[in-house]
Amino acid sequence: MRDSLFARQLLEDVRVLASEAMGGRATGTVGAERAREYLIGRLEAVGVKPWAGRFRHPFAGDPGGVNLIGWLPGEDEGASWLLVLAHHDHLGRLDGELHPGADDNASGLATLLGAAAALAERPRRRGVLLVSPDGEEEGQAGSTALAADPPFPLERVGLVVNLDMLSRSERGELWVAGISHHAALAPALLAAAARSPVTVRLGHDQPDPDDERFDWSSESDHAAFHELGVPWLYFGVEDHPDYHTPNDTFERIDAEFFVGAAVTAVDFLTGYADDEDD
Numbered sequence: 429m430r431d432s433l434f435a436r437q438l439l440e441d442v443r444v445l446a447s448e449a450m451g452g453r454a455t456g457t458v459g460a461e462r463a464r465e466y467l468i469g470r471l472e473a474v475g476v477k478p479w480a481g482r483f484r485h486p487f488a489g490d491p492g493g494v495n496l497i498g499w500l501p502g503e504d505e506g507a508s509w510l511l512v513l514a515h516h517d518h519l520g521r522l523d524g525e526l527h528p529g530a531d532d533n534a535s536g537l538a539t540l541l542g543a544a545a546a547l548a549e550r551p552r553r554r555g556v557l558l559v560s561p562d563g564e565e566e567g568q569a570g571s572t573a574l575a576a577d578p579p580f581p582l583e584r585v586g587l588v589v590n591l592d593m594l595s596r597s598e599r600g601e602l603w604v605a606g607i608s609h610h611a612a613l614a615p616a617l618l619a620a621a622a623r624s625p626v627t628v629r630l631g632h633d634q635p636d637p638d639d640e641r642f643d644w645s646s647e648s649d650h651a652a653f654h655e656l657g658v659p660w661l662y663f664g665v666e667d668h669p670d671y672h673t674p675n676d677t678f679e680r681i682d683a684e685f686f687v688g689a690a691v692t693a694v695d696f697l698t699g700y701a702d703d704e705d706d
């Protein structure tokens with residue numbers, strides 16, 4: 429029952445965020461603001477607090493935008509914090525055609541909301557920041573601004589987990605990148621992988637001389653934190669033919685794979701929030 433509620437909410441969040449009303453969520457548009465309104469409402473509903481009194485944290489630049497930051501306080505003052513990322517912007521309309529961005533990245537947002545609900549069910553040892561950057565499709569503008577001038581004490585963050593595209597994979601594979609930079613995270617990750625209903629593969633975090641796009645260390649919002657030496661993991665799938673096209677729709681996501689991938693991410697995140705390491 430609880431599992432089916434989780435799955436239903438996950439799919440509903442993707443359906444809404446990838447709907448016509450959100451207009452493809454391009455940075456600086458009404459659609460992106462509608463997405464933020466929806467996300468804030470969902471975060472508040474599960475008990476997430478705004479960081480420093482507000483969810484919206486605007487940043488300047490070309491383009492500027494608005495990052496969202498929510499907060500779940502932890503019980504252990506000395507424990508390092510977990511920071512979960514999922515960008516909310518996408519491409520909007522290009523040549524008049526809606527790019528709904530269901531996989532990229534309504535799926536990551538729905539997973540972040542599912543994680544927030546699970547994390548908020550009871551007090552956790554670690555404090556958790558729930559962050560939705562804007563401007564990822566504009567050169568990672570939001571996460572770059574966040575890492576350059578963080579409105580929270582970045583030195584408290586022990587791990588960044590980025591969720592960006594989790595809802596479809598022809599081979600049924602969820603990738604987790606970053607472990608080769610931070611091997612201490614391997615046991616917890618392998619345990620979650622062993623429990624996962626989908627195939628979890630570790631990698632895409634070292635250069636491959638035959639494939640310049642193989643290394644994802646700088647491919648999404650974790651990049652700015654990678655450059656600062658903050659440990660990170662990235663959960664996502666390999667690109668598919670509908671990537672960055674009008675066909676990245678709710679109808680084309682693979683519900684069974686997506687629910688399995690999201691369950692795995694939430695499993696890892698809730699475990700990390702309570703673990704006994706620093």
Ligand SMILES: [Zn+2]
Pocket residue numbers: 515532533564592593648
């Ligand atoms: Zn993305």
